[in-house]
Amino acid sequence: MFEFKNLVIDNFGKAGKKVILKLDIKNHTIEIYDVLPDSETLYFLANFFEIFDPKFSENIISKIINSNNLNDVLNAMKKAWDLDDVLYDENNFEIEFSNNTFYFPIYSKTAGSLGTVILKGNLNSEFIINFLAISDAITSILEGFILKMRVSELLYSTLEALSKALTKKINVDEKLQKEIENKIINLGEKFNIPKDILKIASKIYDLGKIGIPDYVFSKKELSKEDLEILNKHVEYGYEILSKIEDIPDQILKAVLYHHEKKDGSGPLKVKDVPLLAQIIGIVLEVVENKTPIDALQGKYDEKLIEGMKKNG
Structure with missing residues (x-):
């Protein structure tokens, strides 16, 4: 009234x-x-x-x-x-x-x-x-x-808990992991990928390693058979996350393809690699594997290589 x-x-x-x-x-x-x-x-x-x-x-x-x-x-x-x-x-x-x-x-x-x-x-x-x-x-x-924002916050909390469980399982160097996460977010933002997508993807790209036997992570050197088992983690991660309602397709594809390269030299031999998957992949190559950026020519989009050179 x-x-x-x-x-x-x-x-x-x-x-x-x-x-x-x-x-x-x-x-x-x-x-x-x-x-x-x-x-x-x-x-x-x-x-x-x-x-x-x-x-x-x-x-x-x-x-x-x-x-x-x-x-x-x-x-x-x-x-x-x-x-x-x-x-x-x-x-x-x-x-x-x-x-x-x-x-x-x-x-x-x-x-x-x-x-x-x-x-x-x-x-x-x-x-x-x-x-x-x-x-x-x-x-x-x-x-x-x-309501969409609240679902995203709940999803992020759930995935963050899974990420912490993975960290304990494979004994991750937390300082190195934080550096990787920050570089994925910083590089992704330069290519207009939403920050909430980057925050989630940077934490759970390797989630499928939860399904890999513990003995693989305890070895100093991996055999060909061990590598084949380890490479399955991208498919395991995709299967786990695809069962979560409302998870963005962009994240699912990043988890599945983050070890793929444009020249088809990745485990799944995929050449058409989504941008977010490439961002995760190139950061892992440079930060974790210590691969020289110039050695990645032809494997990732040129704009990503230039981005890593400027901000790597």
């Missing part, structure tokens, strides 16, 4: 008791009670006061829909409305407008409260009403990205 002057619009059948938002528009004080009215009612209110701005929503919905992740959505909102900042707080669930800052809670019918979007800038009551008039559409889009 909201009221102003002597007019009361009750969209819920009965008047609320708690004022959750108070706005001043053209010398009228609007009080919104208990829960927000629907967008249709707010749209009516914006038109009633002749403050509805069609340009406010123009292009913003399409820009948000075409975003890749939650940060892209927040940046699109910031740019479209010329705000100082747009943030997301997963722990705050209260609606509030004060000191040029608007806290707008995101609520999902299936998942419940999902946190709050915080808009900062030269805000006024007209902005808030226009925002609320299209808030149903914005909420629906934000809900999808927030």
Whole structure:
């Protein structure tokens, strides 16, 4: 319910008791009670006061829909409305407008409260009403990205636990492993691979080694048969990870092909090697195997070789 002057619009059948938002528009004080009215009612209110701005929503919905992740959505909102900042707080669930800052809670019918979007800038009551008039559409889009982010965080935690189990099994040099992870992430970012993908891939590319017998790792020198067994780890890793719902295909292919080379000299003899797999492979060659970069000509994309020369 909201009221102003002597007019009361009750969209819920009965008047609320708690004022959750108070706005001043053209010398009228609007009080919104208990829960927000629907967008249709707010749209009516914006038109009633002749403050509805069609340009406010123009292009913003399409820009948000075409975003890749939650940060892209927040940046699109910031740019479209010329705000100082747009943030997301997963722990705050209260609606509030004060000191040029608007806290707008995101609520999902299936998942419940999902946190709050915080808009900062030269805000006024007209902005808030226009925002609320299209808030149903914005909420629906934000809900999808927030839930996707939470799934990604859960996936990362699960894979990180598996990575730690692998580290204990094969007695990895943690300092060397950290260097490898950092170089994979740094090189990958230069080729516009999302950081969340790189963080996961850099930790679990060798996950399939969990399925390799312990005696292989205890040997100082490996026989031809031992190498054949060890090379199976890429297939084991692919099989393990492919059973995890929502894991990106980009990561699956990186795990399967990270020992492949463009000249077909890898264990699987594949020549069409995905970029992320090549990034992991070239970092392993240079950092772990101490292979001179110039010796890798023809085995990896030239741009990756140049990238390693500049930042290796």
